[in-house]
Amino acid sequence: MTALPPAFSDWFARNGWDPHPHQLALLAAQEDTLLIAPTGGGKTLAGFLPSLVDLHQTGRKGLHTLYVSPLKALTADVARNLARPIEGIGLAVRVGDRTGDTPAGVRQRQRADPPEILLTTPESLALMLSWPEAPKLFAGLRRVVLDELHALAESKRGDQLMLGLARLRGLAPGLIATGLSATVEDPQALARFMGAARVIEADPGPTPDIALLPTRTPPPWAGGGGRYAVQDVLDAVAEARTTIIFLNTRAQAELFFQALWLANDRGLPIGLHHGALARESRQRVEAAMAAGALRAVVATGSLDLGIDWGDVDLVIQVGAPRNIKRLVQRIGRANHRYNAPSRARIVAANRFEVIECVAALEAARAGELDGEPRGPGPLDVLIQHILLTACAAPFEADALYAEVRTAGPYAGLSRADFDACLDFAATGGYALRAYDRWQRLMLHDGRWQLRDPRAARNLRMNIGTIVEAEKLKVRRRGRGGAALGEVEESFAATLAPGDTFLLGGQVLRYDRIRDLVMEVTPQPGREPKIAVFSGLKFATSTELSARMLAIIADPARHRELPGDIRAWLDLQARVSALPRPGTLVCETFPRNDRWHLVIYGFAGRNAHQTLGLLVTRQMEAAGLAPLGFLATDHALLITSLNPVEDVAPLLRRPALEQGLENWFADTSLMKRSFRAVATIAGLIQRNVPGHRQSGRQATFSSDIIHDTLRRHDPDHILLRATRDEARHGFVDFERIDDMLARNPHVELHRLDRVSPLAAPLLLEMGRVRLGGTGQEMLAERMARELMASAGLDDLTHDDH
Structure with missing residues (x-):
C-alpha cells in the first residue's frame, strides 16, 4: 500500500487523524476504481488524495483532475472542504467550479487557463466536450x-x-476514473456501469441507531402528511443539536413546515429546503445550517446527497421512506463522522406505513439495500451525444461506435441501433429527411460533420437529459419584487386571482402572471390552498414491498409491530385472509349499493395505477360497469355497480398486454413520453437564441411530429425509444409482470362487508373516476330515486 509523502502524513498528524485504509488503498490504485464508503468515512478526500499527491510531487499546471457531482451545491461544498488540505499542506493547487452558476467571465478564463482541479456537473461536462478546443x-x-x-x-x-467519460478516455489516454458512493445495492453492477472498475469497500463503521419515533397518538388509518406527530417531532428537535427532517414531496414538506411553526411555542429556529425554492433561499438555509444557526431544517431529496454538516446529530424521516437505499442515505446525514453512529427516527404517516417502516428498519439494520436493475443505455441520450460530438469536430462513425461501446451502459449497443441513431442525428430519419431543419449532419471525406456550423450554438443551448415540467418564477408583486421560487405551470393553471398557496413556508396570494412570472402578495395568517408541486413521487421498492408482505403473512412476526397493528392484522386473518407471498390475495364486498374489488398486489403505486386502468377496461367490456379505482403502494381498490365473480381472467398477462397496447393507442401517454425523448434527442429544441418555447408550443410541435412518424415511419428510432420509456417510466408494466410471476395463484375472498385491511383504502384520497356505462347507469339510477322521492315518477310517461 502506497505511503503518504511526509507533507501529507504531517498534516494528518497535526489534525489528530490517521488515514483510513481505504484512502491509502485508493492512493495506490492504478486503475479505475469504485470506492464504497459510509457517509463521514472521508471518501471525498480519498478521491482527491491521489490527485493532490501527484500535483505535489510533479508540480504540474493545467487541468489535472475533473470532479463531477449530481448537484451544483455539492461542488461548492467540496471546494470548501478541499481548501483545508490544500492550505494546510501548502499546496500550489488551484480549484475552480464550472456549473450553470459560474459567472460568464470565469468560464471564459477557464477555457484558456483551467485550474488544476475543476468541479463540474454532467451537463457542464457535456458542454465542455462539445467545444472545438476540448482535445x-x-x-x-x-x-x-x-x-x-x-x-x-x-x-x-x-x-x-458515462458517454462523456468514454470521450475523455479517447482524448486523454491513461486517465484513471474513481467512483465514490455510500449506498450501493450491487457494487459490481455499478462498477460495470463505470466500465469495469475495481471495487474497494471500506469498513461500514458503527451500526446506526434507528427506530420508530414514539408518538403521543397512533398514526391515522389513512393519509400521508404525518402532521399528527408534529409535537413529538418538535420534542425530538429540542433534545438534539441539529436535525434534518425529511419528507418525500415538496407539498408535504411545505405543509409539515407550516404545522411545525404553528406548534413551535419554544421558538426553535427551523428552516425549509427543497428544489422549488429560489436558489438564494436555499443558499441562506445552507449557510445557516453550516453556521449552526438552525436547530432543524425541513427538506426533501434536495438534501439527500452529501453536503457536510458535522453538527447534524439526528435525522427524522416523516412518512415511509419507500426505498431502503434512500433511508440509509438519509440516515447518513446524521453524525457526518466515521466513528459516530448515525441516529435516525421514522414517523409513519398511517397504519399501513407502520408495517413498511418496520420492514425498512429491519433491512437497514441488516445492511440490505434495494434498487432497480439498470437497463441498456437509452438511445435518445446517445443521439444527443452524437450531435454534440459533431459540434467539437468531424468524426468517423466506426471510431465513435467503438468509443461509445466502452461506456458501461452502451457496452451491448448493436451497430444497427448505433447506425439508426446516427441516421436520425443526420437526417431525422425516413419520415423527416425531406425537412431541412432536421438535416443536421453530412458526410464529407469519410467523416460526419455539422451541415451548418452555426447549428452548434442551438445544440449546446439544449444540452441535458432533465426534461422538467414547465415552471413559472414566483416573485413578490411590485417593481423589483424578491424572487421566492418557482411552481409548475400546470399548478399555476389551477389558480384564480385571489387564491392562496404555500411556498417557502409563506402563505402567498396569487395576483397575476406577467412575462412568464407569477406575481404574488404574502398573506400571513391566511389559510392556504394546498400547493401541489410535482417534485418526486416515490413508489415503494420491490424489495421493501416483499419484506412488508413477509411480515404481514407471518403471525409470529407480528410481535415486531405495535399492539394496535397486531390487532388489526389478527382481525383481518379471522375475517378474510392475510396477503402472503406466492398468492395474489383479492377481496370483493358490497357497500352503499356498490361493489368493491381489492387486489393486494404490493407492486407500487405506479404499477397499481396502470393495473387499475387495464383491469377496468376489461370490466367495462364484460358489462361490470366500473366506476373508478384507487391505487396505493400496497393495493388496488376498484369500485363497480356489478360484482366481479372471477378475478383471475382479468389478470391474465396476454389480456393485460393487449390492453396496454390499446391504451397506448387511445391516450396521450405516448405523446407525453415522446415529447421527453424528442427533447433529449434534439428533435424539439426548447431553447433557441433569444427565445424559449413555452411548454404549450413544445407540446404542439412534438404532437404533430409524433403523429407524422406513427403514420409514415412506425419503426422510427424515437418511437422505439418512446415505447421503452413509457413501459418502464410512466406505467411500470415490468412490476405488473413481476407481481404476476411471483404470485402464480389468485385467491378471491367473497365477503359480505368491508375487510379490516380494505377499510383504510376507502378513506384514501386520489380516486380515479371513470367514464363509461357505469357512470351512465349510476346517473339513471340516481335520477329514478330522485324522481320517486319527489313523487314525480308518474310524470315520466309521454302522455303527461
Missing part, C-alpha cells in the same frame, strides 16, 4: 472523480456522464 483542454487530464455515482446511475444523467 487541447483535456489532453493532460489524469484523473476523473465521480461523486455520489449511485445517484447519477439511477437516471439518464448517469448515461450521459
